[in-house]
Amino acid sequence: MMRAFHFSRFILVCIAFLLILPALAQVPTAKVPPGPLIIGVYGQGSFIIAHTPAVKHLAVSHPTGLELNLQRQTNGSEPWHAWYRYPRIGMALVYYNYHNPVLDRSYAATIYISKSLFRLPRQELNFRLGTGLAYFTNPFNLETNHKNSIVSSRLNATMQMRFEYDVSVAKNLGVLVGLGLNHYSNGATTKPNFGINLPTVYLGMNYHQQRPFAPAVAAATDMPTDIGRDFFNLSTSVGFKQRSPVDQHKYLVQSASVLGGRRVSRKSSLLVGLEGFYDRSLVPQLRDTARITDNLPDVKKASVVFGHELLFGRLSFVTHLGFYFYNPYKSNTIYYERLGLKYHFTNQLFGAVDLKVHRGAADVVELKAGLKLYR
Template identity: 70%
Template sequence: MPYVSASRLLITGFTLLGLVFGIPQRGQAQQASPTLPAGPLIIGAYAQGSFILAHTPAVKHLAVSHPTGFELNLQRQTNGSAPWHAWYRYPKIGLALVYYDYHNPTLGQSYAATVYINKSFWRTARQEVNFRLGTGVGYFPNAFNQETNHKNNIISSHLNATIQMRLEYDVALSERVGLLMGVGLNHYSNGATTKPNFGINLPSVMLGLNYHQQRAFQALPITDADKPTDIGRNFINLSTSLGFKQRDEADRRKYLVNSVSVIGGRRINRKSNLLVGLEGFYDHSLSAELRDTASAGEKLPDVKKGGVLVGHELLFGRLAFVTHLGIYVYNPYKSNKFYYERIGLKYQFTDLLFGAVDLKVHRGSADVIEWKVGVKL
């Protein structure tokens, strides 16, 4: 699945952001304040106009229409009840429902629900400029089907991950109503779980209205009392993961992909962990691939792989946005490039236990979505 650089910034990410507000933070220095009122709400309704980006020649036959869409969203201004609100200068957290009509019978329509973070870069009493990143789940009724919809090589499954990136300008029309103008990108893909899956990229413009419960917001100052107690400390993450992938359009079976990881890390400031580690992979689809292509009696190479990685975690309370860059140091069967990348989300359920959802890629093409569980020591 080729994908644009915007979708590399964030994977199925921010789907756990709601948990950040619902579960108290760890440590005395990260306890929520019970005296702060809830942040004001913003309700929005926007129309969208788009085109389908032909990011590979294989999808040019579908990049001929101009999809139109409509979005309803609800967002809340963070209020300082969690320390990370101040670290990121009080962003908004939102939920959006998005409908698209692709004006093409092969693609049909799509329906999506996303969560997002909306960061203000410039704000006055009447105007603001925001940058929004979010993700969620999209549903396509007209997915690929070999018998009835074989031309749809963009979307091969009904359920897909969606990623949003958007620049917005909101200007007050009255005390509570604002005019919203924006440009952005919507991306849909299943991460190569089912093939064919080139994914769909929708550069978009939008126009709509926002209703502000309270337009002016007074940010609270950042204090040393909110400094996490584990800055400068080292830790070890032990984890295992599983995922499922399809080899190609001809083989509809789903093959298991496993990994194990030992990663050392250090928290260097309020927002960041740095990582270095070792991991191993076993992709069962490679064994099937070898069996289909090998000659009778030929000795088959080992399909297991081992790698070393460096990485970073961007922290939002218990939630972390994870990026890894790895190099295979044990790779007898050269089925891919010598390096790999990973982007995803990790959530620390307790001081010991965490879970994660990652997308592992090889040079811009999705390899597998990994569902991970582990312990932090």
Template identity: 65%
Template structure:
């Protein structure tokens, strides 16, 4: 009995000492991948553009986390990286795409010979041939050169030498401007990729595997925020209409990785006023275009960064311009314990409504 107790205490002391061990430098991984894709016809409005098979090339730079922050161990030591992507749509209407996407890659299975992981990234893309009413009116995918890009990917890296790995992957690349300009049906590119990774160090040494849960777990908080965004009604109206929102939410840190939220918010989209002015007969009372909603939300936490997802329902919407519900996906960053910023995409039934640039406080 005493022997077992002493062994338990010894294991506990070793674990504590290891948790307090300084993290080694994060090894660098450099990759180069060829990509082959097709354009998904997610709406009839782009079917005339799905007659080509885009191909691309990616340069990838990433760091393998080693335990320098507590959340590294909570997520089984993910990789942090930057993907630089080039695409040739092989279609003169669409031209070429250049994108840069910071990302995080979560490993499911890892040893000295292989790594199976899932990547999620978001960034900016430049499309060379956006819609133009006079010269490129067939491009219903994107009406602006600058677009947001989202990247999801399942990857398998197999060691072929101590420093070189063969990578195969299956992913999805998405480009859209979030209705800032129209037309904006966006493009989805299911992608098969093949390439090589150079590993500075393999296998990697990890520390702080059993980092303690933060003191915020089980505590409640309040978020207050406001946002701005801009939308275009249609291709014939080039005005960028201002969209505002204000939000108040209560939240709770439920575990190491997650916050849950419940909130209320109000919206004022000035493009709806323009719609009413165009469609309402003189002398007819116009409904209020302002809207109010309630939402439930989740924040997946990576240190000061969080991936945000909300599902909301309009409780006040006299002007029925959309579905009675909305979704929101975004990235949130805490500059301090009090101040945060976020970039969100608000969605109605899979269609972008507005990109929101948000600032707020956590109390």
């Protein structure tokens, strides 16, 4: 039990580390004044989506919560600020009361980017996308809380997306109305892991240090020098997953990949390549389900993968679609998806946190390290 707990904590602490680094990287240089701050306080009301029959008994309450957040307006000190029409970078603390003793409460800390859809002197509409870590007070326990099929660990990853409309009611004050979706999951690090999806309505106030906003520097017109250049990404990853609520051992999952890519625009890179996987949880799964244990199929897998990276300076949002061409033990669908955050520590060295998914169900959280080599 203690070993399993340490594996879960290690993975989630690594996720937090890689999430915080991009936020720190957005600090403007000393030559450019920092962008203005926005401070917000929002109330929130939600309901739980019964996305599978196993969680219907919990999708009966209406969670309510409170959010405190701090946003910094990008100021043009980096070229990508202008490419995305000067988005905001924020950090938020989110509290939920689920009004259900099985779920109890959660506390989350997230970072996010908020992109303007339109912005006028007295009103604006923004789209916000964020991620972070959450702590649940009453997770699944086989003996004391076996009805909690949604959350099986105290620490979970969280993702949020929402639309926010802010209208000025005073010189520096705005009323905010929002509509969004919050998601909590541990990425199959422990099970059961059906996750929780919360459609949410927001109502609150924003304090704007400066409104309307004017960029501190002129918009960059230079194109990145690596547009049209080919490169190779060589990477390896590790992850840990639990096979079932009864088998609480954490099994090692490893992968290696060779991807070729090209930066096709200021915001995008396209990739294609090969990946190999070794999921050790499939070994006992295969033995448990096989009629005979002689000449069992290989649990290793290989695939061809296609990918896209949405670029924000050193940070990028990664989406992959892969198809297995070597898959002797057919434990899952022939394809998989991947969502992740990638950060370049240098021009060659990068790290990433990815979520690998089979047909909407989380398979494993991958901690990745790699090299980028230009042709």
